[in-house]
Amino acid sequence: MTSRAGIRLFxxxxxxxxxxxxxxxxxxxxxxxxxxQSEGDHIELFNGRDGQWRARIAVLDRRGGSFMVxxxxxxxxxxxxPWLLVxxxxxxxxxxxxxxxxxxxxxxxxxxxxxxxxxxxLNRDRLVSIATEAAEQCARLTVPEIGAMTPLKNMLMDWPTxxxxxxxxETGAGVAIAQAFTAHPKELGAALLIxxxxxxxxxELDAMRILPFVKALDLGxxxxxxxxxxxxxxxxxxxxxxx
Amino acid sequence: MTSRAGIRLFxxxxxxxxxxxxxxxxxxxxxxxxxxQSEGDHIELFNGRDGQWRARIAVLDRRGGSFMVxxxxxxxxxxxxPWLLVxxxxxxxxxxxxxxxxxxxxxxxxxxxxxxxxxxxLNRDRLVSIATEAAEQCARLTVPEIGAMTPLKNMLMDWPTxxxxxxxxETGAGVAIAQAFTAHPKELGAALLIxxxxxxxxxELDAMRILPFVKALDLGxxxxxxxxxxxxxxxxxxxxxxx
Numbered sequence: 147m148t149s150r151a152g153i154r155l156f157x158x159x160x161x162x163x164x165x166x167x168x169x170x171x172x173x174x175x176x177x178x179x180x181x182x183q184s185e186g187d188h189i190e191l192f193n194g195r196d197g198q199w200r201a202r203i204a205v206l207d208r209r210g211g212s213f214m215v216x217x218x219x220x221x222x223x224x225x226x227x228p229w230l231l232v233x234x235x236x237x238x239x240x241x242x243x244x245x246x247x248x249x250x251x252x253x254x255x256x257x258x259x260x261x262x263x264x265x266x267x268l269n270r271d272r273l274v275s276i277a278t279e280a281a282e283q284c285a286r287l288t289v290p291e292i293g294a295m296t297p298l299k300n301m302l303m304d305w306p307t308x309x310x311x312x313x314x315x316e317t318g319a320g321v322a323i324a325q326a327f328t329a330h331p332k333e334l335g336a337a338l339l340i341x342x343x344x345x346x347x348x349x350e351l352d353a354m355r356i357l358p359f360v361k362a363l364d365l366g367x368x369x370x371x372x373x374x375x376x377x378x379x380x381x382x383x384x385x386x387x388x389x
Numbered sequence: 390m391t392s393r394a395g396i397r398l399f400x401x402x403x404x405x406x407x408x409x410x411x412x413x414x415x416x417x418x419x420x421x422x423x424x425x426q427s428e429g430d431h432i433e434l435f436n437g438r439d440g441q442w443r444a445r446i447a448v449l450d451r452r453g454g455s456f457m458v459x460x461x462x463x464x465x466x467x468x469x470x471p472w473l474l475v476x477x478x479x480x481x482x483x484x485x486x487x488x489x490x491x492x493x494x495x496x497x498x499x500x501x502x503x504x505x506x507x508x509x510x511l512n513r514d515r516l517v518s519i520a521t522e523a524a525e526q527c528a529r530l531t532v533p534e535i536g537a538m539t540p541l542k543n544m545l546m547d548w549p550t551x552x553x554x555x556x557x558x559e560t561g562a563g564v565a566i567a568q569a570f571t572a573h574p575k576e577l578g579a580a581l582l583i584x585x586x587x588x589x590x591x592x593e594l595d596a597m598r599i600l601p602f603v604k605a606l607d608l609g610x611x612x613x614x615x616x617x618x619x620x621x622x623x624x625x626x627x628x629x630x631x632x
Contacts, residue, residue, distance in 0.1 A: 206517045242485075247615045251609075324628040366494075366627065370525045374492045374620075381621035382628045384609065386569040 153181060153189040154198070154282045156289055158349075160198040161215055166204065169211035178206055190219060191377030194288040197222040225288045226265065227251040228379065228383050229309070229337035230376060233260045234268070234382050239373045244273050246373075248280035248290050250380045256293035258301060258339075261347035269296045280311050298339075298350070305359055309335035312383075313354055313362045323379065327386040336383055340376045396424060396432040397441070397525045404439040409447065412454035418449075421449055433462060437531040440465040464597065468531045470494040471626050472552070472580035473619060476503045476589075477511070482616045487516050489616075491523035491533050493623045494631065499536035499608040501582075502542060504590035511538045534569055541593070548602055551577035553627075556597055556605045557618050559588055562606030566622065579626060583619045594604055 155176075159167050169177075170361075177183040185206050191213065192198045198220035201213040232243055235253045240257070247255055256275070257268055273292045281289040305311065312326065320326070330336060354360045365375055398419075402410050412420075420426040428449050434456065435441045441463035444456040465505070473495045475486055483500070490498055500511055516535045524532045548554065555569065563569070573579060589597075608616045608618055 246617050247619075249611060249613050250621060251611060284613065286611060322628075368492060368494060368529060370492050370527065374489050377489075377617075377620055377629075378493060378624035381624045385565075385625045386629070387623075 153177075153183070154285065155189060156278050156282055157191050157193050158191065161191055161193055161199045161218075163199075163215060163217055165215045167191075167201070167213045169206075169213060171210075171341045174206065174211045176340060177203065177211065178208075179188040188216075189213075190259070191215065192220075192287050195222060198287060210298065219243040219313050220287065221354050222287055225253065225286060226335065226351055226386065227253040227290075228335070228380065229254040229256060230380060231256045231258050231298070231311075231337055232294065232372070232376060233258055233298070233340060233342035233345070234263045235343060235372045237269075239371070240268075241273065241276055243376050244276045244290075244389050245280045245380055248277045249284045250287070250377065251286070251384055252290050252380060253288070254291045254293060256301065257295045258298040259295060260298050261350055262344040263342045270294065296357050301358065302354070305357075306335075307359075308333070309337055309359070310355075311337045311339055311354075311360045312379065313339050313352070313360055314379055316339065316341065316365075316375075317351070318364055318367075321362040323365055323384050324386060326361055326363055330383075330387040336387065338376065338379045338383065340372050340379075343372060354389060396420075396426070396491065397528065398434055399521050399525055400436050403438065404436055404442045404461075405432055406442075406458060406460055408455045408458045410434075410458060412449075412456065414453075416443075417449065420446065421451075425544050426443060431459075432456075434458065435463075435530050438465060441530060452586045458610050463530065465530055468494065468496065468529060469578065470496040470533075470631065471578070472497040472499060473623060474499045474501050474541070474554075474580055474581060474582040475615070475619060476501055476541065476585035477506050477538065478615045479588060480512075482614070483511075484516065484519055486496070486616045486619050487519045487533075487535070488523045489620050491520045491529070492527045494529070494627055496531070497534045497536060500538045501541040503539060503541050503585050504593055505587040506585045513537065516575060520554065545578065545597070545600065548600075549578075551576070552580055552601075552602070554580045554597075554603045555580055555622065556582050556603055557570065557608060557622055558594070558599065558605040559596070559608075559618075561607055561610075563607040566606050566608055566625050567629060569604055570604055570626050573626075573630040578624055579630065581619065581622045581626065583615050583622075585592070586615060588605065 191201045199217045204214040205212045434444045447457040448455045513515045
């Protein structure tokens with residue numbers, strides 16, 4: 147399914163015509179040794195702010211490399227996708243969620259702790275690099291923001307007024323997902339909250355259900371693993387209410 | 390998200406009240422050593438035909454075990470979900486597709502070969518055991534059928550008249566996914582076809598587009614990996630047109 151994608155790299159530097167950029171070390175390695183590129187080859191660069199730019203590999207040898215930025219090939223767009231709040235799950239599954247949520251257009255991925263979270267330490271740098279690589283491969287113009295691990299309680303206390311929070315409610319008390327997303331007001335953003343493997347505590351469910359910005363979703367009679375629920379809800383939101 | 394599930398096991402034998410079943414070897418190991426169950430504990434059994442039954446662990450020791458089947462807790466339902474046709478992808482990703490597609494209610498998962506398929510050998514027994522375990526955990530009453538690797542061409546020549554085939558078309562030529570599934574005729578089954586990493590060959594696309602049972606789907610502007618496309622489409626189908 148990747149036939150439309152050329153080589154795309156995310157960079158930190160500002161992008162503008164005629165500028166020369168020193169390559170980051172990991173790009174030197176990746177372009178030389180993994181992708182077997184040479185001086186004179188062209189690739190695409192993006193930085194999340196300036197759109198996508200065609201760049202020529204000006205220098206590439208064992209000591210380093212540089213790009214010559216030639217011309218803009220895509221204008222920046224906002225990519226204002228839904229947020230995903232994930233109560234910590236095991237590392238491999240969280241990494242998979244980050245990769246897939248990036249492909250599915252999440253704007254922000256926030257690991258949260260809940261009453262029943264078995265909190266493993268979070269390697270945020272690794273999650274950022276998984277998100278960056280997925281953004282490069284799926285033709286996004288932004289990399290989703292990876293939040294620091296935050297107690298769910300704190301996020302709820304500080305919730306923005308222009309964003310609805312969809313709670314994936316494993317007790318079956320919510321609204322069917324297609325119905326909920328069809329009714330999503332265009333002027334609001336969205337966030338999806340996925341509970342921990344052991345489910346939310348009853349006190350958390352009670353507290354969330356009375357918050358005006360929370361809507362509980364029912365994902366059907368089968369019991370989904372946390373990561374399946376996250377990706378299913380995100381895919382449905384994007385198909386029905388998203389971009 | 391698994392708080393509603395007790396211990397459930399898929400068995401081959403017929404299930405009826407008062408029958409005693411010899412445990413399969415892997416269940417003896419799993420119940421004793423992984424789940425630390427003992428004689429007298431209760432679990433649920435299903436076989437894909439007779440619904441779900443409460444059973445007591447009558448014998449469980451190092452030499453083997455048996456169940457006493459007590460009473461039916463759920464009647465069998467048809468679980469007539471969509472089929473998933475997957476052009477072979479790398480083993481780890483295919484295994485992930487099988488696990489998640491089971492949770493999302495696929496009735497049949499068929500690995501297919503296409504013009505651009507890099508065919509790895511398929512370990513079908515392993516895929517069946519992944520599907521079985523996922524069915525046990527997600528509260529299904531059936532295990533999806535895992536097809537043998539088949540050329541896509543052969544499947545198309547022999548296509549059932551009562552099932553629509555949705556082609557995940559990475560060229561962007563298809564109909565938006567929410568629109569297509571909203572218009573899915575209730576009397577037809579569905580199948581979703583995911584191409585290989587290199588995309589379908591133009592000759593395949595041309596041949597499929599003129600078949601009356603094929604509808605091309607557009608999954609949006611981002612380029613999805615094969616497994617992300619498969620699971621996103623399946624989740625959307627189930628939410629919009631499915632059970």
